[in-house]
Amino acid sequence: MSIDDRRLDELIVESKDLQADAMRGSASRLADVGDFAHDAGDRRPDPEQLARFNEGRAETGRRVFAEMGTGTKLLAGGLIGGALATILGRPASADEALDVQILQTASSLERLAISTYSAALALPFIAEGNATVIAFAETTRMQHDEHRAAFQAMTETLGGPIQDFANPVFQQVVNEAVPTLTGPLEVVVLAAAVEKVATDTYLKNLQLLEDTATMSLFGSVMGVESQHLAVLRAVQALLEAELPDLIAIPTDLAALPAAAGSASFPEPFETIDETMIAQPESGAVQ
């Protein structure tokens, strides 16, 4: 059946009219950011920004090494930990605007996602496998490329050089992992890890950013990455239940296991795993 949502839409349109001046579209946001960058000139992160960013670094380092020591769930934890150790050894640089660093690192994560899905699509058991999974991987790769372009455009608008390489920390992990993948489930787990890194990094960034237009962009992209993550978790649950035929659109709703209704969101709030986020300078242009 269908429901008549016209009245809700009417209310929303009225509401939108009222807030139109406050919230603008992406194009105008970019223009606004350009104005802001021009006004700000050589904008640098203020001491409070840097302190906020640096505050958790020591703790993050301790946690990374603890994770490595216990050999826990972290995907290729040693690699992540080792690379992060180098980064964590450096204090945040005060000679670059933090927002630009964050945008550059976001671009590097989008490059990472694009390369990960490309690698996955090249694997025989994916390329010759479930058609819905292939369509999802191709569509998601395209969406990440759009995100990359948006982050790069915002970087330029803020006056910084664009980042067009994959995040070196996490790319190394992916490079090490891909040759070891033997089936769709492992690919899905890897892709989910990449989406988790992006989602949580962008969520963390919402607290660090000062520029409101950049904040809106991060929120918008974060909302989509989180959906990629949700889909991958659901697919993972179906693969683990050995129900690959249900990975289809449309699916057989009645045949889905109960877990399919909750596997996509393990917590009521998105919880940041500090060991699985890209620190602002980790993908910054040197």
Add this chain to the structure above:
Amino acid sequence: MSTDHDHNQDPLVPSEGRSVMARRALIGSGVAVGAAALVALKGGVSLAGNGGRAASASSVPDTMMTDTSDAMAAETTAAASGSGDLGVAALAAGLEVLAVSTYQQALDAAGTGALGEVPPAVSEYVTTALAHHQSHLEAWNLAITDNGGTAVTEPNATLAPVVTEMFGAVTDVAGAAMLALELETIAAHTYLSAIPLIQSPEYRGLAGSIQIIDQQHQSVLLFALGEYPVPEVFQSTDKAVAA
């Protein structure tokens, strides 16, 4: 899946118990954004009132009070000033009340057989989403009450009568899922719309952490309805209600 999450979903656990467990789960995680917000509140961080942040903020107060938030202001002392972070918190809480009540109606309707055969995954989803929105409501109300306001207990006054009418027309699982999808979309769009208006970094984090869950709820609902689960390249704010 964590034990805390299971407890949060357990309909046998009283609401008060779920609230406590939700706080424990958040605070226990140590790194949760939501936890940071709650801990910050306990540490005396206040919700911002009127006033802007950054260059564009000067236009915010004039646009934050709308028909919707006016209604919220009538319902809660917290929103009496109707602007700033407190206004956003009150608006969010009103949307969460609406979501909780709608999912509860769906659960009740399913229990009586009014929706026909309900697949196990749908039952699980409704129970989970209900618990999530209850946790979100409690988080916002904690923010409001710790800053001297009164907890929001009434649904968004503008949307509630329409949703009630729409629910009256629902006769099956697909109809309930479409209504839920509409509510989740409104909520996620509203959070995204509000994030750049929130002055407190902790509360921006809280709003973002909830926005994510509402987006993910949409994906599952879209999948259940036979539609592509990630339909937008960029999340929009098309259906946001004004903060």
